[in-house]
Amino acid sequence: xxxxxxxxxxxxxxxxxxxxxxxxxxxxxxxxxSRELEHHLAERWAxxxxxxxxxxxxxxxxxxxxxxxxxxxxxxxxxCTPCYHGKDANRVRIDGEHTVREADRQMAFSRALRGSxxxxxxxxxxxxxxxxxxxAAALKAMQRHTFKVMSFSHGDxxxxxxxxxxxxxxxxxxxxxxxxxxxxxxSMFGRQGIPIADNERQLNPFRARFVAKFRRLQAExxxxxxxxxxxxxxxxxxxxxxxxxxxxxxxxxxxxxxQPAAFQGDSARWKENYREITADDVWSRIERGVGNRVPYRLxxxxxxxxxxxxxxxxxxxxxxxxxxxxxxxxxxVRDAFFRTLKGMDVQVGPALLAVRATRALARxxxxxxxxxxxxxxxxxxxxxxxLLRERFYAVTLVMHRFMDQDDVSAAWELMERGETASDxxxxxxxxxxxxxxxxxPHPDTGRLIxxxxxxxxxxxxxxxxLARELPREPRGDYASP
Numbered sequence: 001x002x003x004x005x006x007x008x009x010x011x012x013x014x015x016x017x018x019x020x021x022x023x024x025x026x027x028x029x030x031x032x033x034s035r036e037l038e039h040h041l042a043e044r045w046a047x048x049x050x051x052x053x054x055x056x057x058x059x060x061x062x063x064x065x066x067x068x069x070x071x072x073x074x075x076x077x078x079x080c081t082p083c084y085h086g087k088d089a090n091r092v093r094i095d096g097e098h099t100v101r102e103a104d105r106q107m108a109f110s111r112a113l114r115g116s117x118x119x120x121x122x123x124x125x126x127x128x129x130x131x132x133x134x135x136a137a138a139l140k141a142m143q144r145h146t147f148k149v150m151s152f153s154h155g156d157x158x159x160x161x162x163x164x165x166x167x168x169x170x171x172x173x174x175x176x177x178x179x180x181x182x183x184x185x186x187s188m189f190g191r192q193g194i195p196i197a198d199n200e201r202q203l204n205p206f207r208a209r210f211v212a213k214f215r216r217l218q219a220e221x222x223x224x225x226x227x228x229x230x231x232x233x234x235x236x237x238x239x240x241x242x243x244x245x246x247x248x249x250x251x252x253x254x255x256x257x258x259q260p261a262a263f264q265g266d267s268a269r270w271k272e273n274y275r276e277i278t279a280d281d282v283w284s285r286i287e288r289g290v291g292n293r294v295p296y297r298l299x300x301x302x303x304x305x306x307x308x309x310x311x312x313x314x315x316x317x318x319x320x321x322x323x324x325x326x327x328x329x330x331x332x333v334r335d336a337f338f339r340t341l342k343g344m345d346v347q348v349g350p351a352l353l354a355v356r357a358t359r360a361l362a363r364x365x366x367x368x369x370x371x372x373x374x375x376x377x378x379x380x381x382x383x384x385x386x387l388l389r390e391r392f393y394a395v396t397l398v399m400h401r402f403m404d405q406d407d408v409s410a411a412w413e414l415m416e417r418g419e420t421a422s423d424x425x426x427x428x429x430x431x432x433x434x435x436x437x438x439x440x441p442h443p444d445t446g447r448l449i450x451x452x453x454x455x456x457x458x459x460x461x462x463x464x465x466l467a468r469e470l471p472r473e474p475r476g477d478y479a480s481p
Contacts, residue, residue, distance in 0.1 A: 030352065032360040033343040040064055040115030041343050052435040055331075056300040061338045065302075065437040067110040067147070068121040070454055071462040072099045072138070075472065076125035078154055078190040082232070082274070084265035084402070086460035089125060093472030096134025099124075104141035109443040111145040117345045120147035121181075128157035132164035136174050148179065148347065150228070155182035155210040156191050162213050166223045177224035178217075182210045182253075185231045186240075187261070187271075200231075200240040204247050211252035228255035233282055235272050241282070245289030249314050255396040258282050262402040264455045275404075282399050283308060290319030294397055298325045298334050302437035305428070306401055313394040320382040320392075323374075333374045340364040400438075403429055405456035412453050 028034065033041075045053060045060025052059070059065055074089035107120060120142055127135060135151070142149045168174050184207050186197040197203050207229065214225040231237075231244065241258060248256075260282055261274040287294050296308040298321075312321040323330040340360050346353060361368060379387060411429035414421050421427040436450035440458070449458060 030355045030359060032341065032356050032363075033345075034116060037115040037117065037343045040113075044114075049431060049434045051431065052300075052303060054300070055335060055338075056297060058299055058301045059435075059437055061342065062299075063343060064114040064118050065439060066119040066121065067107065067114060067448070068123050068438065068440050068451070069103050069106055069138075069142075070124065070440045070459065071466060072102045072106075072122075073124040073127065073130055074459075074463050074466065075129060076154075077129060078126065078156075078188055079269070080188045080232070081234075081269045081271045082187070082261050082263070082265060083269045084262075084455045084459075085125060086463050087266050087268070088460065088463035088467045091467035091472060092463060093470045094129045095470050096131055096137070098470060099130060099134055100137045100141055103138040104144075105443055106441040107142045107145040107147055109446075110439075110441040110448070111147070113441075113448060115343075116146040117343070118147060120149050121152055122149055123152040127151045127153050128161060132161055135165050139175070150179040150181055152181045152183070152230075154188060154191065155180075155184060155206070159213045159216060162217055163221070166217055167221060173221055173223050175223060177226065178214070179226045179228075180214070181228040181230050181257070182207070183230040183232075184210075185233075186237050187232050187234055200237055200244050201247070204244075207248050207253075208251055215252065227253050228257055229253040230257045230259065233258050233260045233277060234274060235276050238277060238281060238285060241285035242289035245286065246317070249290070249317070249319075249395065250393065254394060255398060256286075257398040257400060258286065259400045259402065262452075263404040263406070264402055264452070265405075265459075279305070279308065279399065279401055286397055286399070290314070290397065291317060292319050292321070294319065295321050295323070295325040298323050298330070303432045303435040306403075306432050306435070307437060308399045310397045312397075313392050314390075315382045315386045315392055316390040318386075319395065319397070320378070322378060324377075324381065327377070329370075329373065329377065333370050336364070336367040336370045340367045402455070403432065403452045405452075408433070408452045408456040412457060 041060050041064060044064040045057075048057070048059060073094055074085055074092045075094055076083075076085065076090065103122065110118075110120070122135075122138055122142060130138070139149050139151065166173060166175055166178060184203050186200055186203065189196055191197070191203075191206060194202060194206065211227060214227060217223050218225060229248065231241075233241065245256060260277045260279070261272070263270055263274060283294065283296070294310045294312075296310045297304070299309060299311065301307050301309060310321055311323075312319055314320070323334055325331065340363075341357075344356055344360060348356070382392070407426060407429045410423075411421060411426045411433060414426070415430055415433065421430055433450045433453060436452070438451040439448035440451065440454040441448055442458075
């Protein structure tokens, strides 16, 4: 009997400790954002140039940016004009072990600098040249560092490849969902069934088939998907943007990204005067294609001269923005969104999302009436009858403008010396590089390199080195006309 009381006390103490630790874990899991991410957001905001620190800026308020792999699989089986990879890229063989190892190493480094739950791209040459198991292993390695990973592809792979990527050998899903960007435009050469497309309309069946593979995967195996559509814009296909949007808006893509061509990569594939195209040229065609004004200054990621994005969706054939940048009430909703949600991850299960959102609103109750008053304004913009008749289909519209490699090289050389350019054009390039939202991790040097600097300066060096380390047998690519 004398040992009973102490034993009960020890058990009670142990139980209390376990309950306290469980409560701490629950509190941390349902917190709108982790303290670690708060720290990284503050760091990201502080490192932005002053001109980029404004009320619309997402970096440092909502997220820390997007990271991407480099030197992991530079080879591609297409020949595109332009192509941002250097002349040595196709001298490197596909090596799954190298890809997985480097993807893991690079994302471990990015995770330490950027925080949890951020976006990343498995990108290089053509990702579907990786065997499905190696592709899956690379995604898993990146996901272990909590990144939301998007695979970049020309989309010219079979359903069997996609199925083998998504499923284990025993037929069970490896992933709950897959995120892919499919690149389709008439500057690409080598697609099965249409090696050379004369116009964008000829590619619409291939765009539809790309989405159909993912729909089939979900129907047969329950693997969900998010698809983005990428399109390089040249003087030749600029005026075809409206037709692409009108024809493909309901295919199943949740993002349409348009990228004006730049003089980057292999100069042998520069075929047109890309400098003729301005950001406004591209944006006006997007607006023509979706049948509405597309406000892009509500949310800005990085520098406006590099990126434009607008959030909304289609109601019938017409795209409707969630917020209107001309309405001060919508600007207040935007500000409340940043203030309330901050870096909160909304891509979680509904129960966890509900708890996190409840906690966020409890801390910022003033957001509730702003949201309540916003809804009638959105319904008025879309039209109540239209909403009752047509399902709202969310689609994000994006433009990314890369910079010419000669300008980037000149700007980067000065930045490495800590100097500001006197030439206005090179100074603008420096400002855009300083505000870049798209980085490539370099663990060996402890740096994150802006995307345009990676393509202009580091890719050629890396491809030449990898061609010696991982040489491949010469092969004949499609020759671009």
